[in-house]
Amino acid sequence: MNESESRFLFDMTALPLVEPDQQYTHLKTPLWTENKARFIARYLNSFTFVTKHGTYIDAFAGPQHEDSRYDTWAVNLVMQNKPAWLRNYYLFEKDSAQVNHLITLRDSYLATYKDEGNRTVEVIAGDCNRTLPEFLSKNPIKEKEATFCLLDQRSTECAWDTVKCVAAHKGSNGGHKIELFYFLAQSWMNRALKSWRKDVPNRFHRWWGKEGIKDFIALTSNERGQKIAERFKTELGYKYATPFPIQKRGKAGCVMFWMIHASDHPRATALMHDAYNYVGAGGSLNTPIEHQEMLKME
Numbered sequence: 001m002n003e004s005e006s007r008f009l010f011d012m013t014a015l016p017l018v019e020p021d022q023q024y025t026h027l028k029t030p031l032w033t034e035n036k037a038r039f040i041a042r043y044l045n046s047f048t049f050v051t052k053h054g055t056y057i058d059a060f061a062g063p064q065h066e067d068s069r070y071d072t073w074a075v076n077l078v079m080q081n082k083p084a085w086l087r088n089y090y091l092f093e094k095d096s097a098q099v100n101h102l103i104t105l106r107d108s109y110l111a112t113y114k115d116e117g118n119r120t121v122e123v124i125a126g127d128c129n130r131t132l133p134e135f136l137s138k139n140p141i142k143e144k145e146a147t148f149c150l151l152d153q154r155s156t157e158c159a160w161d162t163v164k165c166v167a168a169h170k171g172s173n174g175g176h177k178i179e180l181f182y183f184l185a186q187s188w189m190n191r192a193l194k195s196w197r198k199d200v201p202n203r204f205h206r207w208w209g210k211e212g213i214k215d216f217i218a219l220t221s222n223e224r225g226q227k228i229a230e231r232f233k234t235e236l237g238y239k240y241a242t243p244f245p246i247q248k249r250g251k252a253g254c255v256m257f258w259m260i261h262a263s264d265h266p267r268a269t270a271l272m273h274d275a276y277n278y279v280g281a282g283g284s285l286n287t288p289i290e291h292q293e294m295l296k297m298e
Contacts, residue, residue, distance in 0.1 A: 031280040032280075033247070033256050035279050036074075038279050041077035046274065049083070053087060053146060054088075055141060057090045058074065058090070058091050059149065060128065060158075061123075062097075064154070075089065075102075080285070093124075106121040129157075143170050144174075149180050156185070160208060160209025171237075177263075182232070184258040187255065188256075221254070222255075225258035229260050232262040242261050
C-alpha cells in the first residue's frame with residue numbers, strides 16, 4: 001500500500017464494482033437519471049391531489065444541470081404541478097449562483113399566483129446542514145400539515161444529523177413524519193470517498209452518523225439501498241421505507257442513485273411505485289392525475 005492509500009481507513013481498492021441491478025418485480029420499466037426530478041414531481045402531484053395542501057422542503061434546491069435546468073430541476077417542475085396544492089416552499093442552497101436561480105424562480109412563481117393568498121416561498125442561503133435545522137427550530141411545521149423533504153445530495157454532502165433532525169421534527173403528536181426523498185449517490189460514492197485526503201474519519205462519521213462505515217462501503221449496490229431504507233425504519237422510526245433505483249440510460253444501465261422514500265402513510269409507497277412506472281414509461285407530467293383511477297387514495 002502506498003502513502004496515498006494509507007491515509008484511508010481501509011483499502012479503497014477493495015471497494016465493490018458498480019454492477020447493473022435487477023429491477024424489482026413491481027417496477028415495470030427503468031427510470032433514467034434525467035427523469036429523477038420528473039419522478040418526484042409526479043409523485044407529489046399524485047399525493048397532493050388527495051391532501052389538497054402541502055409543504056415542500058428542498059435541502060439542495062438549486063438546479064444540478066445548468067444547461068437543462070428547466071427540464072431536470074426538481075423544484076421548478078414541482079412548482080408547475082396543477083392543481084397547485086403545495087402552498088409553502090422552503091428552499092435551501094449553499095452556492096450563491098444557484099441561490100440567484102432560486103430567487104428568480106421564487107419571484108416568477110409568486111407573480112403567477114399573486115391573486116391567491118397564503119403562498120410562501122422562502123430561499124435560505126447557506127449550508128443546509130446548519131440552516132435547515134435552524135429553520136425548523138424557529139418555524140415548526142404543524143402536525144397535520146402534509147410535508148415533503150427532498151434530500152438530493154450530489155454525493156455525501158448531507159450529514160446524518162440533518163436527516164435525523166428532519167425525521168424527528170413532527171409525527172409524535174398525531175400527525176405523520178415529514179416524508180423524505182433521500183438520494184444515495186451510488187455511482188459517485190466510491191469516487192468521492194477515494195478523493196478524500198483530509199479529516200477522513202470525521203467526514204465519514206458526519207455523513208454516516210455512526211460507526212460501521214466500512215461495512216456499508218463493502219456492500220453491493222442493492223444492499224446499500226436496502227441498508228439505508230432499513231435505517232430509516234429502525235433508527236428514524238418511519239413506518240415505510242423503500243429504495244427505488246435510478247439508472248444510467250441503457251438496456252442494463254447501472255444504478256446511479258437510490259432514491260429512498262420514507263413515509264408514515266400506508267398508501268405512499270404504492271403511489272411512488274405508480275409514479276416510477278408512469279415516468280419510466282415516458283408519461284407526461286401534464287396528464288391530469290384524476291384520469292388515473294389507480295391513484296385514488298382511500
